Amino acid sequence: MLAQSCTPIGVGQRGHVRNLSIGLARRGNDVAVATTGQPGSKTGQTEDGVTSERQQVPRPPTISVIICAYTEDRWELMLQSVASVQEQTLQPCEIIVCIDHNETLFHRCAAYWAHFAASTPPIRVIQNKYDGHLGSARNTAAEIAAGDILAFLDDDAAADKDWLGILTDPYQDERIGAVGGRPIPVFKAGRPAWFPVQFDWVFGCAYDGLPTSRGPLAHLIGANMSVRRTLLEQVGGFHSDNHDDMDMCHRVAHIKGSEAVIYEPAATVRHFVPASRPTWKYFWRRCFFVNKGKVEAFAQMGDAATLGAEARFVWYALTKGVPRGISQAAKGDAHGLARSAAIIAGVGLAAAGHVAGRIELARRLRRQGQQATKQMLDTAAQPVGEGSKCRLR
Numbered sequence: 343m344l345a346q347s348c349t350p351i352g353v354g355q356r357g358h359v360r361n362l363s364i365g366l367a368r369r370g371n372d373v374a375v376a377t378t379g380q381p382g383s384k385t386g387q388t389e390d391g392v393t394s395e396r397q398q399v400p401r402p403p404t405i406s407v408i409i410c411a412y413t414e415d416r417w418e419l420m421l422q423s424v425a426s427v428q429e430q431t432l433q434p435c436e437i438i439v440c441i442d443h444n445e446t447l448f449h450r451c452a453a454y455w456a457h458f459a460a461s462t463p464p465i466r467v468i469q470n471k472y473d474g475h476l477g478s479a480r481n482t483a484a485e486i487a488a489g490d491i492l493a494f495l496d497d498d499a500a501a502d503k504d505w506l507g508i509l510t511d512p513y514q515d516e517r518i519g520a521v522g523g524r525p526i527p528v529f530k531a532g533r534p535a536w537f538p539v540q541f542d543w544v545f546g547c548a549y550d551g552l553p554t555s556r557g558p559l560a561h562l563i564g565a566n567m568s569v570r571r572t573l574l575e576q577v578g579g580f581h582s583d584n585h586d587d588m589d590m591c592h593r594v595a596h597i598k599g600s601e602a603v604i605y606e607p608a609a610t611v612r613h614f615v616p617a618s619r620p621t622w623k624y625f626w627r628r629c630f631f632v633n634k635g636k637v638e639a640f641a642q643m644g645d646a647a648t649l650g651a652e653a654r655f656v657w658y659a660l661t662k663g664v665p666r667g668i669s670q671a672a673k674g675d676a677h678g679l680a681r682s683a684a685i686i687a688g689v690g691l692a693a694a695g696h697v698a699g700r701i702e703l704a705r706r707l708r709r710q711g712q713q714a715t716k717q718m719l720d721t722a723a724q725p726v727g728e729g730s731k732c733r734l735r
Contacts, residue, residue: 408493426495433506522605523609527547530615538685637703
């Protein structure tokens with residue numbers, strides 16, 4: 343069981359969520375019954391009394407698919423998301439829909455899927471029991487999940503039919519701890535000509551610069567990712583609402599090695615992008631505030647934190663993306679220069695956000711240090727009671 347050591351949102355630091363207690367040990371027998379019921383090995387005796395052990399082929403891991411939702415505005419998209427999981431060529435052992443602090447949506451979902459509790463796969467509708475939001479909702483679902491592998495799909499993303507099979511295939515290698523797939527953007531109003539593909543991450547989609555074949559990746563995309571349940575327990579669950587995917591990946595890589603977190607671009611989902619997101623306002627705010635928030639997230643990770651992925655992204659965007667836009671402009675693409683300019687602006691905004699985050703963190707740590715010093719001085723200045731004085735003999 344995990345110690346619940348992190349402070350809930352609304353009580354402590356903004357954006358960080360309470361650790362869950364994933365009761366894996368108590369579910370051990372339930373998981374065995376819910377899957378194959380076959381033991382991993384069988385021990386017997388030969389006629390001459392010598393004990394022999396006959397190893398059987400290990401059963402494939404079971405998979406729980408977790409979809410978190412918070413608003414009725416995405417109702418039709420959520421229905422498509424759940425339906426896409428039901429139609430997978432590789433069926434999960436369950437689908438968990440976790441509703442984040444929305445009673446109306448919870449009751450609507452519970453009623454809609456009331457007759458699916460005994461279906462194949464069964465659909466379970468639950469409520470986020472912690473104070474946070476996305477990270478806490480995922481923790482709530484992970485706590486009750488029966489699968490060996492936890493696959494996370496956004497409520498506005500629909501999976502291709504072979505998504506789950508491809509996403510979880512790498513887990514045949516015991517060294518693999520987390521696997522992410524490729525969310526492909528589906529624009530409601532079309533992609534703006536000025537918007538660079540290197541920045542599709544701002545609305546949770548795959549972007550130019552990611553591996554084009556299966557390979558290690560420091561930061562999986564939360565709309566389409568998975569992790570071994572035992573490893574999620576080991577890292578203490580999700581620690582953040584705004585950077586839950588990044589935080590989990592860094593912590594898994596820290597204990598298992600960077601090769602344990604991999605990206606499988608063939609595992610695709612279609613991620614809806616509303617018209618409000620591919621805009622300049624959304625672009626600059628995400629570039630600035632995401633990277634500002636990362637500073638606090640990295641500080642919480644301790645030794646697991648690394649800026650290697652960010653440095654590689656900046657290098658690729660500036661050395662590949664900018665020249666490509668200029669070259670396209672020279673060939674007659676009127677928006678090529680605009681994309682190059684947007685890349686430079688996005689990198690600059692990200693850098694500014696990082697600096698602002700470092701300043702904010704330094705100020706907070708200084709205030710905490712000052713408060714601790716003041717408390718020590720106040721304690722030292724308090725008169726010692728007669729009963730506690732030492733008597734010389």
